[in-house]
Every structure is written in structure tokens, then in C-alpha cells.
Amino acid sequence: MLVFNSRSEHNILRMVRYGTVIPTIVLSILITYTLIQNKNIALENEIELIKSVYLQENKEIVKNEVQRTITMIENEIKNQDKSLKSILKNKVYEAHNIASSIYKGEMNNILNKKLTKKHTFEIIKSALGGMIYNKGRGYMFIDDIHGNKLLQPLHKDLEGKNLLEYKDAKGYQLVKKIVKTIKNKGEAFDYYYWFKLEGDKKFYKKISFYKYFEPYNVAIGTGEYLVDYENELKTKILKIIQNTRFGKNSYIFVFDKKGNYLSHLKKKKIGTNGFKIKDAQGKYFIKDFIEFAIKNKEGYYSYFATSKPSKYLKTTNKISYLSYFERWGWIIGTGFYLDDLNKKIKEKETTLIEDYQKIINNILILSLIITTILLFISFYISKIIAQRFTSYQKSIKKEIEKTIQKDKLLIQQSKMAMMGEMIANISHQWRQPLSAISTAATGSKMQKEFNLLEDKDFYKAMNLINDSAQYLSETIEDFRNFFQPTKKKTSFYFEDLFKKVSKLLLPQLRDNNIHIIENIEPCKFTGHENELLQVVMNIIKNAKDALLEQDYNFKKLVFINVSQKDEQIFIKIRDNAGGIDKTIINKIFEPYFTTKDSSIGTGIGLYMSKQIIEKMNGRIEVKNCEFSYEDIQYKGVEFIIVLNKEKIDV
Numbered sequence: 001m002l003v004f005n006s007r008s009e010h011n012i013l014r015m016v017r018y019g020t021v022i023p024t025i026v027l028s029i030l031i032t033y034t035l036i037q038n039k040n041i042a043l044e045n046e047i048e049l050i051k052s053v054y055l056q057e058n059k060e061i062v063k064n065e066v067q068r069t070i071t072m073i074e075n076e077i078k079n080q081d082k083s084l085k086s087i088l089k090n091k092v093y094e095a096h097n098i099a100s101s102i103y104k105g106e107m108n109n110i111l112n113k114k115l116t117k118k119h120t121f122e123i124i125k126s127a128l129g130g131m132i133y134n135k136g137r138g139y140m141f142i143d144d145i146h147g148n149k150l151l152q153p154l155h156k157d158l159e160g161k162n163l164l165e166y167k168d169a170k171g172y173q174l175v176k177k178i179v180k181t182i183k184n185k186g187e188a189f190d191y192y193y194w195f196k197l198e199g200d201k202k203f204y205k206k207i208s209f210y211k212y213f214e215p216y217n218v219a220i221g222t223g224e225y226l227v228d229y230e231n232e233l234k235t236k237i238l239k240i241i242q243n244t245r246f247g248k249n250s251y252i253f254v255f256d257k258k259g260n261y262l263s264h265l266k267k268k269k270i271g272t273n274g275f276k277i278k279d280a281q282g283k284y285f286i287k288d289f290i291e292f293a294i295k296n297k298e299g300y301y302s303y304f305a306t307s308k309p310s311k312y313l314k315t316t317n318k319i320s321y322l323s324y325f326e327r328w329g330w331i332i333g334t335g336f337y338l339d340d341l342n343k344k345i346k347e348k349e350t351t352l353i354e355d356y357q358k359i360i361n362n363i364l365i366l367s368l369i370i371t372t373i374l375l376f377i378s379f380y381i382s383k384i385i386a387q388r389f390t391s392y393q394k395s396i397k398k399e400i401e402k403t404i405q406k407d408k409l410l411i412q413q414s415k416m417a418m419m420g421e422m423i424a425n426i427s428h429q430w431r432q433p434l435s436a437i438s439t440a441a442t443g444s445k446m447q448k449e450f451n452l453l454e455d456k457d458f459y460k461a462m463n464l465i466n467d468s469a470q471y472l473s474e475t476i477e478d479f480r481n482f483f484q485p486t487k488k489k490t491s492f493y494f495e496d497l498f499k500k501v502s503k504l505l506l507p508q509l510r511d512n513n514i515h516i517i518e519n520i521e522p523c524k525f526t527g528h529e530n531e532l533l534q535v536v537m538n539i540i541k542n543a544k545d546a547l548l549e550q551d552y553n554f555k556k557l558v559f560i561n562v563s564q565k566d567e568q569i570f571i572k573i574r575d576n577a578g579g580i581d582k583t584i585i586n587k588i589f590e591p592y593f594t595t596k597d598s599s600i601g602t603g604i605g606l607y608m609s610k611q612i613i614e615k616m617n618g619r620i621e622v623k624n625c626e627f628s629y630e631d632i633q634y635k636g637v638e639f640i641i642v643l644n645k646e647k648i649d650v
Contacts, residue, residue: 039356046352047345054344055319058336059300062250062321065334066298069244069252070323073237077230077327081207084229085189088209091222092187095131095140096211099124103215121150121216128220129153137196137228143210144218145182147175168193169203178210182219187211196225204228234328238263241332249340255290255331262330279304293322293331305337437465491526494562494571501536505544513556514547517629520562523569525643527616535609535620539573539639542605546577546637557629571641576634579624585637588622618643 102124109115128140129151142151147164163175174192181188188210193203208223241252241263254263259275274286285303292301298321305318320335447453498520509516525532540558547556561572580588587593591607613620621640626633 042356047349050345050348051341054341059319059321061247062319062334062336063300065246065250065252066321066323066332069241069332070325072240073325073328076233076237080229080233084207084224084226085209088189088207088222088224091131091133091138091140092209092211092220095128095220095222096213098127098131099213099220100215102127117216124216125151134224134228138222138224140220140222142213142218142220143175143178143182144216145179147179150218174208178219178221181210182212182217185212185214194223194225242267247336249337250334252332252334254333255286257290257294257324257329257331259286259290289320289322289333290331293324293333296324297326298323301333305335437469441465489527490529491524492529494523494525494569495520497529497533497536498560498562500533501540505537505540509540509544509558512544512548514544514558515556516558516560518560520560521564523562523564525569525645527643528612531612532616535612535641536571536573538605538609543573543575543577543637547575550577555632557634559629567645569643569645571643572638573641574625574627574636574638576627576629576636579635579637580622582624585622585624589620613641613643616643 103120106115106120106123109120125142128142130153131140132138132153139153140151141149141153143163144150146162148162149158149160152158164179165173166175167173170193172192174190177188177190190208190210192206192208194206195201195203204225204227206223206225208221210219210221212218213220238254241254244252251265252263253261253265255274256262259273261269261272261274264270275284277284277286279285281304283303289301289303292299300319301322302317302319305316317338318335319338320333322331322333324331444453444458447457498518502516506516543558547554547558550556555576557576559572559574561570561574563570584593584595589606589610591604593607610620619642621642623638623640624635625638626635628634
């Protein structure tokens, strides 16, 4: 229970009144002094931060721009095969349509024998032979099913020759692929190596597309050298890069690894070599950063640049991000200029000096105002708190009393719920001794009426009646002790505790064919015996209810194990009733939670058991378990009670 005495209340109110004012005054003085003393240090730190942020942000920007350019190039290269195939396919389809149109147009002349089919083929050859494209590199060719070259516009010496067994520079027989396409009456792409010019000894990788032309059982095809297409792609990409701008002074530059300008802000530099260009320090900076890029693949490089887009500068410090695109031997980069940073730092320095002076003056004024306001507020709050102390104490006391009454009610409900079963136990235990008393009295009376009652029979009957009466008295005393509330703690042995449990519950368990298997070490404990007895009986009663739901012939078992380790006592009660649904096992200690019918269970037994154990500074747990007994495997639930002997308040 939370209780405040007058002295503690007075101290708290004093802290509320002056606890914020004094620190505020002291803090104001310290802050003012610290700001004055450390103004220059703070200014330097601020400048370093500006420099760091500026460098970090601009480094990230130039890196992203270079990587974006690299990604754009890689995507173009990735798509070049698809694009080139589309171009070649469209060219061949165009040639195929032309050939088909010529053939259909001359069909009547061929049927009327005005023209021969061979003459029509020559017209087709003439038409397709004139389809030269890609700056004279692209042409149409025709091959027949035997591997004969029927049309080869740029290599007339090959026309009429059979190249079926021809192998390219890698040993690949490309003409056989054409023959296969004709036989399949289909179309196909193919890669191989071919020379560009007549008599050329150097071979270049080429991609071609063939399509079957049915009227003459031939294949019409065309191709393109990958190196030529890639060179055109390079030209296209360099134009894109040349026109790329970001920010006020930023652009992308490209060099080859020999130092030649491929793309630059100043177009007049494109095509020239930069290896001989020196910076203000006499370094061949272009040669140096190209070597850096080739060695490191990518990274930041600082140097003195000789130009800047926004104005003419002979030299200015620059940081560039460089990346080596190894496939093409390109060094791609962009950067930012540090003279912009120096300008920002100077502007910030002037602003900060003015701001610090204003801050110091404002702190002095603000400290005075805040101190006055806090002093007023503190006295006002302390007055309210004093009133609240009284109100809270009353409320807390009232709530505690309600909680105590609620706990008492729950305990009473739990005992009343158990009392019904105990009454049934009393009637069951009294049945045999009452029967014995009745039998002895009736027998003695009849013997007396017939003058047959001897002294020994009389005393025997009287002893039986007396023993039975004593047993009834002991039974009443056991039940009275169980329900009698006790505040005093006693020392007891667990063997004695479980003997009382057996006496109270054994008739019920025996009638329902439930067997108790005990393994109890001689452990002594100090506490409220009746409350612990109630907990144990609650658990065993729940085990009984669960076992009664099993089949009649099912062997019903309850295991009780008590052991001591160091200063802790472990009570384990286990049944073989199949366990508890894992979705609700964590809820069974909640008040009014029960899986039984409302006429059987109230849902407060296990809740109160948990409360009792926790008040004893112990803990109670539950879990499903699997175990073997007499070579038979069982499933059930196990309650574990852990009591710490040293923590029990005696």
C-alpha cells in the first residue's frame, strides 16, 4: 500500500517548488559560459559538418550519375542482341515479301511459258542483290538445299560455289545450318565468323537470319557483324552522354584507356588525347586518373581541373567519381568543384558568428524569464499536488480495500465450490461406520430380547459403536480443519499434507477407479498448510474430472512427486488424461476460465491456486507431457509447484 507521511510530502513539495528553478539558473549560467568559451570550437565543428555533408551529398550524386550511365550502357548491350535480331528478321521478311511479289507477278508468264522459272529467279536475285543497307555492310544472300551460294552481292566470287563443307574460323559449318533450315521449311538465327572484305584474313563474329523461300526451295538471309553494330551502339550512347547535364556545373566525361576524349563538355576536345595535359601542380592528371580507374575499377579521385561549365577557370580543385567499363575500355566519370564549398563555408561562418552572439544574449534573457515563470508554476503545482496527495491516499486505500474484499470473495467461492464435493465425501465415508453402529445396536437389542446377550458380545458391540463414533468424529474434525481459515503459519511435512489429501479425496478417487502413485521425499515446510492443501486438492480434483471423461476401462492414474533441491521444494502432479489443448493451456490460470460445464466448474479454482502460491513467493506452472509407466506410453498434463524455503516469510 502506497503511504506518504507528512515529512516525505513536505520534501516532495519542496523539490517541486525549487527543484526546477535552481537547476535552470545554474544551467543557464553554464550554457552561456560554455557557448562563450567554445564558440570557436563549435564554429569549426559546424564548418567541418558542412564540409562533410557537402562532400558526402555530392559524392553520392556523382557516383549515382556514373552508375546510372553504366546501367544504361549495360541495358543497351543487354538489349542489342534482341534489337539486332529484330532488325535482321525484318530485313529478311522484307526481302521475302519482295521475292514473293515478283514470283506471284510473273506466275502467269511462267505458266504461259513466256518466262522460265529460272529467269524469274534472276529477277528476284537482281532485286534482292540491290538491297544494300547499314552503310554498305548489309546485304541479302540466297543459298540452296545443296549448300550452293546463289546470291552473294558483296562477294561475287562465291556465287555458284558449293560451301556445304565450309568451316569458319572456329571450325563451325555454318552452311549446314542453312541447309537444315531449308529442309525444315522454317527460319532460324545463327552465329558464326565471317570476313568483311574480299581477301580479308581477319574474321569477325556475325549473326544471320535465314528464312525458307518455297518456290525455289532456297533460303533467303542477311547478317550483321556484331562489332559493327556495337560500334554504332557506342556512337549512339556517346551522343546521349554528350547531351546529359545535371546540376549547374556537372556533366559526364568519357575517355578510352589510351587517354582519348570520347565525350566532354568542350566538343573541340573530343578525339584529342589528354595524356600530355598538366594541371596547376604539373601533374598529368588525365593520365593519372585513367591509371587509377583501370587499377581500382571505380572510386573517387581528387585533382585540379582546368575548366568549369559556369565560368572560365584556369584551375580549380575537383573530386570525380570514375568507373572503368572494361568491355569497351572506357573510363566514365563526373565530378564536383570544391570552390563552391569554400564559398558556402565562408557564408556559413559569417552567419554563425552573428547567430552565436544573438543566442548568448537570448539565453540570458530567456533564462531570467523561464526562472520567474517556473518559480510561479512550481508554487502553483506544489499546492495542487498537496491537495492531490490527500485525494490519492483516500482513493488508493479504497481500491486496496476493494481488492482485498474481491480476493476474499474469490477464495470463499473457491471453498464453497469444493465444499459441495466434500459433503459428498463425508456422506460416503460415514456410510460404513453408520452401518456398523446400526448393525451392532440392532443385534444387541434382539439378543437382549431373547435373553441371548452375553457380556462379551455386549462389550464387543459397544466397542464397535464407540470406534465407529470416534471415526465419525475424526472425519468431522478433518473437514472442519480444512474449511477453517487460519492466519498463523505452521511447520509441516509433505507426507502429512498428502495423507490429509488422501483422507479427503480417496473415497471419490477409489469409487472412480483412479489410482494415486506417490513418491514423496521427507520435506519440511513452513506456511499456511490449509491453503497449500486447497491448491493440491484443486489440481487433483481437476485431474479426476479430466480422467472421468476417458473410457470406462481406461487405466486412470495420478502421479504425485515431491522433491527438494538446495532450498527449493518441487511438487509435481501429473495425470494421464491426454493433456490440455495447446490453444488454451496458457489461459487456465485466468479467473472464471473453465472448459467444464457451468454446473461442474466455476473457473476460479486454478486462479486462486495461482494466487495462493504466488503469495507464498512461489510459482506454479503447467505443461503437456508424454511419459511411460509400466511399459505403457501415456499423455497428460503436469502441474509444477516450486516453493523457495528461504523466501517464505515465517
